[in-house]
Amino acid sequence: MDDVIKISLADANTQWVLLGTILLGISSGVLGSIALLRKQSLIGDAVAHASLPGICVTFLLLGEKSLFPLLIGAAISGLLATFCIQAISSYSIIKEDTAIGLVLSVFFGLGIVLLTKVSQSSVGNKSGLNDFIFGQAAALVGSDVKLMAGAAALLTVITWLLFKELKVLTFDPEFAKGLGLPTKLLNFVFLTLLVSAIVVGIQAVGVILMAAMLITPAISARYWTDSLARMIVLSGVFGAISGVFGTIFSTFGTGLATGPFIVVTATFIFFISLLFAPERGLLTKWVKRLRLNKRLQHELVLRKEGKSYQ
Amino acid sequence: MSYEAWILIVGSLAGICCGITGCFLILRRLAMLADAISHTVLLGMVLAFLISQSLNGFYMLIGAAAIGVLTAVFVQLLHSSGIQEDASIGVVFTFLFAVGVILLSLYADHVHLDVDHALMGEITFVPWDLVKWGFLPELPKAFLMLTTVLIINLLIIILFYKELKITSFDPQMAAAIGVPVLLIHYILMGMVSMTTVASFDSVGAILVVAMLIAPGASAYLLTDKLNIMLIMSALLGVAAAIIGYYLASWLDVSISGSMATVNGVIFAIFFFFAPHKGVLSKRWSQRKLKLT
Numbered sequence: 001m002d003d004v005i006k007i008s009l010a011d012a013n014t015q016w017v018l019l020g021t022i023l024l025g026i027s028s029g030v031l032g033s034i035a036l037l038r039k040q041s042l043i044g045d046a047v048a049h050a051s052l053p054g055i056c057v058t059f060l061l062l063g064e065k066s067l068f069p070l071l072i073g074a075a076i077s078g079l080l081a082t083f084c085i086q087a088i089s090s091y092s093i094i095k096e097d098t099a100i101g102l103v104l105s106v107f108f109g110l111g112i113v114l115l116t117k118v119s120q121s122s123v124g125n126k127s128g129l130n131d132f133i134f135g136q137a138a139a140l141v142g143s144d145v146k147l148m149a150g151a152a153a154l155l156t157v158i159t160w161l162l163f164k165e166l167k168v169l170t171f172d173p174e175f176a177k178g179l180g181l182p183t184k185l186l187n188f189v190f191l192t193l194l195v196s197a198i199v200v201g202i203q204a205v206g207v208i209l210m211a212a213m214l215i216t217p218a219i220s221a222r223y224w225t226d227s228l229a230r231m232i233v234l235s236g237v238f239g240a241i242s243g244v245f246g247t248i249f250s251t252f253g254t255g256l257a258t259g260p261f262i263v264v265t266a267t268f269i270f271f272i273s274l275l276f277a278p279e280r281g282l283l284t285k286w287v288k289r290l291r292l293n294k295r296l297q298h299e300l301v302l303r304k305e306g307k308s309y310q
Numbered sequence: 311m312s313y314e315a316w317i318l319i320v321g322s323l324a325g326i327c328c329g330i331t332g333c334f335l336i337l338r339r340l341a342m343l344a345d346a347i348s349h350t351v352l353l354g355m356v357l358a359f360l361i362s363q364s365l366n367g368f369y370m371l372i373g374a375a376a377i378g379v380l381t382a383v384f385v386q387l388l389h390s391s392g393i394q395e396d397a398s399i400g401v402v403f404t405f406l407f408a409v410g411v412i413l414l415s416l417y418a419d420h421v422h423l424d425v426d427h428a429l430m431g432e433i434t435f436v437p438w439d440l441v442k443w444g445f446l447p448e449l450p451k452a453f454l455m456l457t458t459v460l461i462i463n464l465l466i467i468i469l470f471y472k473e474l475k476i477t478s479f480d481p482q483m484a485a486a487i488g489v490p491v492l493l494i495h496y497i498l499m500g501m502v503s504m505t506t507v508a509s510f511d512s513v514g515a516i517l518v519v520a521m522l523i524a525p526g527a528s529a530y531l532l533t534d535k536l537n538i539m540l541i542m543s544a545l546l547g548v549a550a551a552i553i554g555y556y557l558a559s560w561l562d563v564s565i566s567g568s569m570a571t572v573n574g575v576i577f578a579i580f581f582f583f584a585p586h587k588g589v590l591s592k593r594w595s596q597r598k599l600k601l602t
Contacts, residue, residue: 042342042396091589092581094336094527101341102527102577105520109570112517116564134411208349212404219397256415260408267405274391282391 013141014251017204020145021243021262024201025213027152029239030159031197032214033221033232034190037170041218042097043082045211046104048198050081052111052207055132056118067144071151071199078195081107108207135206135259144203151200155193159232166190167228204243206259213239216266223277242266316437316450321555321569323456324509325521325547327463331505332526333536333543334498337478342396343385344502345519346403350381351506352515353410360417371455371507378503379496381406433512433555433565452512459508463501467540470494475536513566520570521547528577531584550576 035041054077055070062069081103088099140148159166168176169186177183194214201210217238221231246262275283335344351374358373381402388398433452440448467474476484477494485491502522509518529543554569561568582590 036394036397039394039396041400045345045400088581092531093587094530095339095341097339098336098341098523098527101345101519101523102574104345105517105523106570106574106577109517109520109567109574112567113558113561113563113571116567117561120562209404209408211400212408215397215400216404219393219401253416257411260411263404263408264412267401267408270401280392 014247016142016145017140017247018244020140020148021204021247021258022240023149023152024197024204025217025239025241025243025262026236027155027197027239028201028210028213029217029221029235029237030156030232031194032239033218033228033235034159034166034170035194035214036218036222037228038190040194041211041215042100043085044194044198044214046081046085046100046107047078047195048202048207048210049104049111050107051075051078051199051202052132053077053107053114054080056111056114059118060114060121067147067203071147074199074202075192075195077107078199079192082191082195131206131257132202133206133208134257135202135204135209135262140203148200148203151196155197155200156236158193162186162189163229170228204258205262206257209259209263212263212266213242216263216270217242220266220270220273223273223280238266238269242269313437316453317433317565318552318555320436320450320452320456320512321433321551321565322548323453323460324512324518325525325549325551326544327456327460327505328509328518328521329525329529329543329545329547330467330540331463331498331501332522332524333529333540334474334478335502335522336526336530337536338498340498341523342399343382343499344522346385346399347378347381347499347502348506348515348519348522349403350377350406350410351503351510353377353406353413354503355507355510356410356413356417360413370510371459371504374507374510375500375503377406378506379499382496382499436512452508455508456512459504463505466497466501470497474498478536513569517566517570520573521550524570524573524577525550528580531580531587546576547573 032041032044035044051074054073054075057077058070058073059065084103085096085099088094088102089096094102165176165181165186168179168181169183169190173183176186198210198214201213205213217235218231220238221234224234225231242262242265245265247258249261249265250256250258273281275281278284332344335341354374354377355370357377358369361373362369384402385395385398388401389395393401436450436452439451441451441454442448446454473484473489473494476487477489477491481491505522506515506518509521513521525543525546526539528546529539532542533539550573551569554572555565557572558565558568580588582588585591
């Protein structure tokens with residue numbers, strides 16, 4: 001087993017793939033934790049599904065599979081989806097969760113329609129488009145990873161620069177408005193960052209499971225700390241770990257998609273946090289309560305005995 | 311019966327089944343939980359296949375209903391342990407779906423259950439997949455499953471109409487007068503899972519969300535009465551299925567994808583032009599008010 005890992009790690013392509021999944025784990029973990037606190041996690045799910053039609057339209061227009069324009073197309077249809085969700089939930093009686101589900105499934109349906117159109121078209125290399133559904137990190141090549149690395153680094157730096165503003169906006173939007181911050185612009189900037197993080201990740205994780213990369217590392221990090229800065233860093237680390245282990249596991253079999261393995265690893269980290277995190281973990285809480293009960297019983301016994309002597 | 315007629319009948323049945331179930335999901339703000347269940351049903355079907363080693367529709371229904379209810383239970387558990395609801399939905403469904411995909415690609419790649427089929431459905435094969443049940447002549451499997459589920463759904467809605475209505479609109483009041491709110495919730499989740507599996511062959515696990523939510527949402531824009539909303543939602547589901555089929559055969563694209571798209575277009579039309587709640591009609595009546 002060790003030899004297999006060593007050999008596969010020595011391979012140049014695997015190194016690229018690992019670097020790519022680490023970077024995307026960091027960027028989606030960082031933005032996911034802010035999205036989680038703003039209760040916008042499921043919007044991320046909708047954006048990921050909704051990027052499919054954008055990818056297909058760009059492919060039909062260009063006729064070739066080059067990553068950068070495809071990602072731009074995905075980002076445009078993702079932003080359009082967030083716009084539709086906000087318009088539906090603010091201009092009609094339809095609630096936000098219904099709007100999210102509606103936009104998600106209709107955009108995905110349109111994506112499937114376009115995908116069948118793509119597979120009938122006479123353009124050349126179209127085999128890679130199916131990989132966007134479940135993610136195929138093994139298909140990443142050096143130039144793709146450089147693009148992903150650049151995008152992920154840029155996203156992380158922008159989040160770091162806007163950290164203070166985003167923090168106020170997340171915890172107290174009214175106060176942010178009172179301070180004179182351009183809240184509408186900041187909202188838009190944040191959504192753009194979120195959409196970009198998702199779009200960068202879909203190549204490796206796939207449109208259906210991308211939501212997990214935003215939600216699971218962030219909610220695991222929430223168990224360990226109360227400070228936003230620490231939570232963001234931890235969530236990035238958890239994302240990177242899931243990326244690495246998911247990729248390694250998926251290389252053990254042939255033709256296995258990377259996305260599901262990354263998600264299972266992330267959920268494993270979540271279970272550990274759920275049980276063992278200091279203060280909030282279920283098991284730690286249970287042990288604490290047990291100890292408290294014992295101490296109380298002990299004290300009660302002492303008090304009773306004390307009384308009987310009086 | 312002709313090939314085309316069977317596809318239209320199966321599509322319409324799926325439209326009715328999903329349409330009436332979807333109304334309750336929208337009113338109870340459970341749309342995203344239904345989305346989660348439609349993903350996790352895949353795991354239920356894979357497990358049913360691995361345990362029974364057959365593609366019998368009955369085992370699949372049971373497996374899917376069990377995993378569907380289990381999804382709802384897990385989300386509830388995480389939510390009550392202090393995680394916000396959207397995050398608990400996200401964690402649970404992505405995990406169960408990922409496990410389903412991994413099991414499918416490891417153990418079941420040689421059978422007719424494949425991932426693309428699970429996602430998009432293959433309604434074009436429905437008329438050839440015949441089975442014989444009791445005294446009935448040979449009928450398509452999807453037709454029999456959808457009819458069974460539709461009858462079960464209708465029975466549940468007719469028998470528990472009052473309970474479903476009161477728990478949807480005022481759960482506190484329902485709990486106060488002794489209606490088992492949680493039981494009704496899980497019954498509804500069971501209905502959603504069975505509807506998803508029965509529609510699985512025709513529309514696929516993900517696009518079934520469009521058929522569940524869109525007709526109900528459009529109907530919600532048209533009326534304020536629950537019984538009218540249920541009927542309208544069923545009719546809109548049928549309309550979307552039929553228009554979607556003809557559109558798909560005209561453009562030569564995926565039938566299930568085109569049904570979902572038509573559902574979205576119908577919603578968009580009502581979003582703007584619905585008589586009282588549409589955006590444009592609201593604006594128009596405001597302008598008329600100003601002029602007088």
